[in-house]
Amino acid sequence: MSVQDVLNSLEPTVEQLMDRHMRTTKEWFPHETSPWALGIELDFTEDWVAELSPFNRAARSSLYVNLLTEDNLPYYFRDIDDMFGPDGAWGAWSRRWTAEEGRHSIAMRDYMILTKAVDPVELERARMNQVGKGEVPAPDNALEALAYVAIQELATRIAHFNTGKHLDDPVGYEMLKRVSTDENFHHLFYRDLVSTTLEIDPGAMVQAIAAQVEGFAMPGTGIPGFDRHAQIIARAGIYDLTVHVDQILKPLIYRQWKLDTLTGLTPEADQARTNMFAFIDALDELAIAQREKSAERAAARV
Ligand SMILES: [Fe+2]
Ligand SMILES: [Fe+2]
DSSP: OOHHHHHHHHHHHHHHHHHHHHHHOOOOOGGGGSOGGGGGGOOOSSOOOGGGOSSOHHHHHHHHHHHHHHHTHHHHHHHHHHHHOSSHHHHHHHHHHHHHHHHHHHHHHHHHHHTTOSOHHHHHHHHHHHHHHTOOOOOSSHHHHHHHHHHHHHHHHHHHHHHHHHHTOHHHHHHHHHHHHHHHHHHHHHHHHHHHHHHHOHHHHHHHHHHHHHHOOOTTTTSTTHHHHHHHHHHTTSSOHHHIIIIIIHIIIIIISOGGGOOOOOHHHHHHHHHHHHHHHHHHHHHHHHHHHHHHHHHHHO
16 A cells, blocks of 8 residues: 555545544634733843843743744645645645644744743744754655654643743743643644554554654754753753653553554564564663653752
8 A cells, every 4th residue: 555545545534533623622812822011011122131031941941942843834834735735634634733833933922022031032043043944854754744743743732831830920831731732632633643544554654653753853953052952951851751751652652552452564564663662662761761860960959
């Protein structure tokens, strides 16, 4: 079965899942999530300094990375439009998804400018730099793209939600909870689409999932200073390897997709699955070691 055949057979499921999406999601307005009263006192004549921000370093890094990740939307649209095609139910979904994603950067930017969360000049330069480069993860085929977005939407949901908790501000928390709810609905759409693909072509889907689990990178790698910020975010526990393994990979691979009990695989797919399980186990050990190191570092500081 070619990838195109699989995409064609998925079309009725895409339509069904989109109907469910439209029935279960609620309209919301980015302008209702921002603390506009703060705008009266805003003055950008002086250079921004960290003391102006109400947030700690980890929260600032997380807001910066999460917003810039959302800003790269033109490329995500290009990729899913290329991979899934612009016609029929697939095209209708890609466009709806893009419209919903667009409001995330609107809500976050308004909030971050009003609260002086980060340096607005650095933020805009980073956005110009990142979008100018157009660096985004490039899955090899449409099934890998499906696996990638299923994992990535869940990762984004958790990253936004944990950032919201870390802000210590009820307005910011509510705004990011709203964004995170959107990401969850996107995740549910792709997660269930992967489940159906596992019924249509289990071997190809398992290989695609294995490739994406082993090569997964968050979409923000083109952001200036990404590695440094990712480290700060991980140390604060907002998004680290433990979160990635315990809240994303394991629940998806074992609980949702039940890949450990899946039968009828080709020898190649079976081998890919065995390698993927070994990879997850190794990641698990690394995650435990990282958390222990963080705890020791924290204890040494007290
Ligand atoms: Fe988003
Ligand atoms: Fe999303």
